[in-house]
Amino acid sequence: MAANPDAKLIALGIGDTTEPLPQVIVDAVKAKADAMATREGYQGYPEPYGEDDIRKHIAKEIYKDAVSFDEIFVSDGSKPDLARFQFLSAAGSKIAVQDPVYPAYVDQSVIGGKTGQNKDGRYENIVYMDCNPANNFFPDLSILDSSVDYIFFCSPANPSGAVATKEQLAALIAKAKEIGAFIVFDGAYSAFIQDDSLPKSIYEVPGAREVAFETNSFSKNLGFTGVRLGWTVCPKDLKFEDGASVHADWSRVVGTMSNGPSHFASAGACAMFTEAGMKAHKELIQYYLGNAKLVREVLLKANMEVYGGDNAPYVWVRCPGKDSWSTFQEFLDKCQIVSTPGAGFGSMGEGFVRFSSFAPRQAVEEAVTRLAKHYGV
Structure with missing residues (x-):
């Protein structure tokens, strides 16, 4: 942040939900x-x-x-x-x-x-x-x-x-x-x-x-x-x-x-478990999977190794020749995007980072724009 004081960070690291509770639940x-x-x-x-x-x-x-x-x-x-x-x-x-x-x-x-x-x-x-x-x-x-x-x-x-x-x-x-x-x-x-x-x-x-x-x-x-x-x-x-x-x-x-x-x-x-509740539940699932699809697609276009994001809300990415923290730092410095270094999940996570789809759609779309610009895709 000291090097980029005006940067607006996009958090795609933590698996915490962001969308409001469905009205049927609130009621x-x-x-x-x-x-x-x-x-x-x-x-x-x-x-x-x-x-x-x-x-x-x-x-x-x-x-x-x-x-x-x-x-x-x-x-x-x-x-x-x-x-x-x-x-x-x-x-x-x-x-x-x-x-x-x-x-x-x-x-x-x-x-x-x-x-x-x-x-x-x-x-x-x-x-x-x-x-x-x-x-x-x-x-x-x-x-x-x-x-x-x-x-x-x-x-x-x-x-x-x-x-x-x-x-x-x-x-x-x-x-x-x-x-x-x-x-x-x-x-x-x-x-x-x-x-x-x-x-x-x-x-x-x-x-x-x-x-x-x-x-x-x-x-x-x-x-x-x-x-x-x-x-x-x-x-x-x-x-x-x-x-x-x-x-x-x-x-x-x-x-x-x-x-x-x-x-x-x-x-x-x-x-x-009501009709309205199941509808809201399915809509939330599709919302987050839609986010994952956007992130997955832009990273595939950048010729990265990409896993997950189709039947799960996480996109697991490997950048060949780099360790987890170097990849994390690149996304942070060049795109102002926060991911999660894979090394934090064990030795087999080294070399990977995890992107979470739990974010507002507008933030994900902005992240995709930054990634596309960074990798020229």
Whole structure:
């Protein structure tokens, strides 16, 4: 900024939503607030697992009844739920993560004291599953063995935007069964998947109920990053090695660690399942995907390696011969565009940057104009 004091920065780095809440959601929240101002409508503590109506909506509309409503635990977001896994897993539990990886999986395990020491950028008690263009961003599962207790897997992946196929998820499920591990499947960006052949939930694949949790939220697909509402699915089929119920333990963890989601957030989320709410939801998804398409297309014209942005809200870009921070700095200095250096997502993110589509359309169009001018396309 000192070198360019008049520059107007365009933020395409952080994955935070920017568009106003749909009116149907706002109306539902207002109605709940008005009700809470009456003796008849006032409610105290929420149900710790979420109200039955929102759980039933999620079971029916999102999972097509592949899970039952009482297997769904509604919360204040998927990130807090991911943190709660630290209280479900035993001391010394080993996790496996994709690399590049959403940092919360690793950082929460570090705070939980389960990772050992960091050596050369990787923790000794974590198995890193390399995901890169050479393997189409799906890892070599043969590196996983019986020492692994939890496999954290995100699809569409943050940051790469890669989406696992049903065949790939079937292989992941088979490996989890083989080694006796649980899968923690993060579907936070599943609503952005446009290709009907790609699974939006791991429960679309046979056998998943026996080995997999699934987390998700309304943060990115309904603009709830500041409202806060997510959920985790814990099937009753999940069992520990001794046959004990994982569902029972997860119920205890959630009930102890949380008072449940806000009544106002729940009311807003329920409104999404109305006709007007689903229309608004789909429009938001298409808005952000439209942004991603604009960024993706101009970078392709500039002959860069570009991934994601079609079934996910992130565009993952590699500039050959440059490291992440050099590429970040080039976009910042030459175009006044803020991206996210890929090195922050792990060693396999080195050489890449991530562009987020969560921005006003006018800002994205200006960013595209600057990129086109910079690269002469």
